[in-house]
Amino acid sequence: MKRIIEPFRIKVVEPIRMTTLEERREYIREADYNPFRLKAEDVLIDLLTDSGTSAMSSTQWAGIMQGDESYAGARSYYRFKESVSDLFGHKHIIPTHQGRAAERLIAMAVLQPDHVVPGNTHFDTTRANIEGTGATALDLPLPEASDPENLHPFKGNIDLARLEKLIDDVGRERVPFVLITVTNNSGGGQPVSMANIRGAREICDRHDIPLLLDAARFAENAWFIKKREKGYEHRWAEVIAREMFELSDGAMMSMKKDAFGNMGGLISINSDEWADKIRNLLILTEGFPTYGGLAGRDLEALAIGLREILEEDYLAYRIASTAYVGEHLAELGVPLLKPIGGHAVYLDGRRFCDHLTDELLPSWSLSCALYEHAGIRSCEIGNVMFGTQDPETGDWHWPQLDLVRLAIPRRVYTKSQMDYVVEGIHEVFQQRTSVPGMRFTHRPDVLPHFTSRFEPVEQAVHTK
Ligand SMILES: Cc1ncc(COP(=O)(O)O)c(C=O)c1O
Known part of the structure; x- marks a missing residue:
């Protein structure tokens, strides 16, 4: 058979608390629009990182x-x-x-x-x-x-x-x-x-x-x-x-x-x-x-x-299951980085939110929208993480790519949870022009993504 299945059975489970759109809207506002500041229990599918989040055998x-x-x-x-x-x-x-x-x-x-x-x-x-x-x-x-x-x-x-x-x-x-x-x-x-x-x-x-x-x-x-x-x-x-x-x-x-x-x-x-x-x-x-x-x-x-980690059944499943998410999103027209990476799918925030200028932090804004709409937590790897400001002119230098990383924890989520992720992202994509841009209200100089605070920018301000 061609189908690749999870090469493990689940022995211990951790319940996920379901949340509503209204609740999530409030949680992300309280977190100053920084997904790192959310409480993990308020997240449905946590794709912030694949780091330290694996299920042990x-x-x-x-x-x-x-x-x-x-x-x-x-x-x-x-x-x-x-x-x-x-x-x-x-x-x-x-x-x-x-x-x-x-x-x-x-x-x-x-x-x-x-x-x-x-x-x-x-x-x-x-x-x-x-x-x-x-x-x-x-x-x-x-x-x-x-x-x-x-x-x-x-x-x-x-x-x-x-x-x-x-x-x-x-x-x-x-x-x-x-x-x-x-x-x-x-x-x-x-x-x-x-x-x-x-x-x-x-x-x-x-x-x-x-x-x-x-x-x-x-x-x-x-x-x-x-x-x-x-x-x-x-x-x-x-x-x-x-x-x-x-x-x-x-x-x-x-x-x-x-x-x-x-x-x-x-x-x-x-x-x-x-x-x-x-x-x-x-x-x-x-x-x-x-x-x-x-x-x-x-x-x-x-x-x-x-x-x-070097067991080949595991590696075959791991790479195929990440590709599964990426390929389904790509089929639905969602712009992303190709080929699909090993541990994560990277959405192309600039093309996804092409109504937002770089100053309005497209990928960061998208990561907040994904949380609000579907409870999916992701990680911006782009303008917030790598953008730098010239101290004299105040001009911003933006990185070549502004991405939203959906990092997949190892041996943690099932295929139907990944189908939910695909569906949630597709829904946001269909209403993408309503994703509001963000601006900094606080930005530390070192590793700004972890602790920065933001506020949404009124649609009327968008210039692109
Ligand atoms: C390529 C790479 N190097 C280094 C690190 C830092 O590792 P840690 O989070 O364990 O400090 C990470 C974490 O994501 C990483 O992806």
């Missing part, structure tokens, strides 16, 4: 009972280390409480203000942690990545020609490492090919620069390589993942994604010098190097999750 829950909570040298750490080492293959394995802690530690241990860190597209916290040291985080995506309709199979690739040129222009000593994010979350959950990682490896070798991976979604990336890259169709996802890591000198990872963790992160690195510095910094803020801000039970669950 019965094996992971059983592992939790095995957690060794010793302060130093816990059994759980060694199980974690074995599971990570077996896959990543680097010399030093350092747990952290989540991905951004790993980013911060690497940034603090390695970066200086004149450094430039090139990548395919840095995730928002990665960028903030790099820039927090005074260094520059530079995105070098492919030109195809800015065209939502372009069907490039590896749209998450780093532009190798620009990488080479950048190193020549700024000089090797200003590039402490190259960072490739797999899959490319801010670029639409798009995969990076093995050929591209290998190409980056060759450039890094020529200039003696370390190559790191942001491996939050390494398993989904491996699956895309299996399905789309010539020569990999008959290899196990696990073997492909190992090859990706073999090409790197180290990796940081949010284990809240492709390790089925509710919490967790890691640094896996070959350099003794960096590992030493990182461990010293880790003790200041995360804890002893054998627990790194995590409980022993978390380490157990992550060690198991890292193995489960």
Whole structure:
């Protein structure tokens, strides 16, 4: 049979509280039109993030009972280390409480203000942690990545020609490492090919620069390589993942994604010098190097999750179920980023709300409308997250793409809940010109999407 079904049965359920349109209108107003400020219990389908929201397996829950909570040298750490080492293959394995802690530690241990860190597209916290040291985080995506309709199979690739040129222009000593994010979350959950990682490896070798991976979604990336890259169709996802890591000198990872963790992160690195510095910094803020801000039970669950994530029945279901949502929306004419990403569907807010100018924050406005209409919580990855204002002229610089990400938690929602999502978005699309624009009433300088406040703008003000 061709149909791909959920490769699991549901053993524990969590009720969803139904809400009315009127209630949601009030909730989003009380949240100052920022979906991050909503109470989760007021959300029907929560697609804000796939991070830390996975359903753990019965094996992971059983592992939790095995957690060794010793302060130093816990059994759980060694199980974690074995599971990570077996896959990543680097010399030093350092747990952290989540991905951004790993980013911060690497940034603090390695970066200086004149450094430039090139990548395919840095995730928002990665960028903030790099820039927090005074260094520059530079995105070098492919030109195809800015065209939502372009069907490039590896749209998450780093532009190798620009990488080479950048190193020549700024000089090797200003590039402490190259960072490739797999899959490319801010670029639409798009995969990076093995050929591209290998190409980056060759450039890094020529200039003696370390190559790191942001491996939050390494398993989904491996699956895309299996399905789309010539020569990999008959290899196990696990073997492909190992090859990706073999090409790197180290990796940081949010284990809240492709390790089925509710919490967790890691640094896996070959350099003794960096590992030493990182461990010293880790003790200041995360804890002893054998627990790194995590409980022993978390380490157990992550060690198991890292193995489960590479089960091919799971990966086939995962990628197909995300594509299911995207393809149904595309058939209904809803503008979105193609091809469909691994963990999320990205709506193209500018084309969806083409009555709104960039100043009226089309994707942010759309994310509020989706909540109000259908109780679906999503995450803007666009003008609010990445827009910057010139401090002298006050002019805004908007990112190339203004998107609404519908991130799908792993093993959590059923197909009929996803059908509800498709229907809800389609209904908003049919009445899209009534989606009001938004403007800031409060905007912090760092990571503005988390805590900004907004108000709707009267329709009459719209100028487009
Ligand atoms: C690619 C990528 N890197 C890093 C992070 C940060 O990880 P965390 O949320 O665990 O701090 C995320 C989180 O969404 C991510 O998607």
